Amino acid sequence: MKLTTVAFDDKVFIGLVEEAGILALNDVEEKHTGRRPYAEDLVTCMEQEDFLDKVSDLVNWVEEQNDKAEFYIPMEKVKLLAPIPKPRKNIFCVGKNYEEHAIEMGSKEDIPEHVMVFTKAPTTVIGHMDDILEHSEVTNELDYEGELAIVIGKRGKGIEKEEALGYIFGYTILNDITARDLQKKHKQFFIGKSLDTSAPMGPWIVTSDSIPNPNELTITTTVNGEIRQQSNTKHFIFPIEEVISVLSKGMTLEPGDIIATGTPAGVGKGFNPPRFLKDGDSIEIFVEGIGTLLNKVVRDE
Incomplete structure (x- = not known):
């Protein structure tokens, strides 16, 4: 559904x-x-x-x-529109959840031992076919990150891994647009991850009964038709059950909470030289069992 x-x-x-x-x-x-x-x-x-x-x-x-x-x-x-046009809370985002992405952003020493989490502001959300602002006044290093996103459907705290999938309402696609230079400048993730239009999401939520195993889905990101990211969620360092369990330890998860599960290798910053987004670029993210999220970068008005 x-x-x-x-x-x-x-x-x-x-x-x-x-x-x-x-x-x-x-x-x-x-x-x-x-x-x-x-x-x-x-x-x-x-x-x-x-x-x-x-x-x-x-x-x-x-x-x-x-x-x-x-x-x-x-x-x-x-x-x-985005399935949830304005989330009630910040979007939870898992960082460096694929080994190859952790390495491209640093080295093998950057592969995390524990779930790494940051958030994006609710005001970042836009829908399928909406425009991503270039934000040239504040960044020269706008980047894409194709991700599977979880939508929580049931209130829970202290959720055991064995029960975690039962708390999921469904799945969608999220593009974790990131201003890499702002990340570096402020030495944390929130500002660089929370520019307006930096969380394209959709085009819909597929209910959990339609995706029995979210830890084995193909994910592909293309920019202007060129494949940049291609992987499978079976390569997660921390599978979805563990992510939910860790987040819920001492923190209540609620219906409508969104968890972006991390991006594979192939982001713009990972190339040498880097290949950041620019006005006119078209980004398509395909996730098996869900569909395709399409957005275009435009110059600020």
Whole structure:
């Protein structure tokens, strides 16, 4: 099941993405039952225990109708926003979670022994096909990082690794855009990771039941059609279960929390000479089982 936030006809709503198009959940439910039971933001929907069951029942009802097409909005007519356009909390990001990336950013000595975590501000988030600002007034070293991202669906603290996958609502794609020079200047990650438009996310969330093993997914990043990153999440240093367990030790995870799981080797800074992003560059990130996130870099207005 693919769920996201959709803009269409001057309205923003939660939509189910299918081959036939977009199901506007409340609009279709109103035709079915006369009610509009779904919240207008996806995180609030996640907090309802029977949310996915209701959506599944609604889809089954649509399938039983003679003219199913009338319930779908064609994909080309809608704007897909980020699935969670403004997260309630900072985005958790795992650093150096692939050995080859840790080495390209330093040396074998930079391979971490423990989960390394930093965060990005909620105001960084943009959606599929949205523009990434070049921010030339503050950085000359804008970089890409293609990543699988987890969306937590259930409140938890002190989560055991064996139970961790049960706390995941679903998975999406995140581009951890980074200003490398700001990282170096401020000797920490937050500012260099939190420029506006530096967290393209989407195009939707794929529910966890559709991806039984998130620790074995192909991930590929291209810039202007050239493959820059190509790996598989089986190469994580810290698998998803461990990341969730570590984060939840003494810290409560909540529905809607987003965890970016780290990027493979092949970032712009890893080349010699470095290959940073510039105006006009197009970045596509493909993650197996989810789809493709596409964004373009533009000069600031």
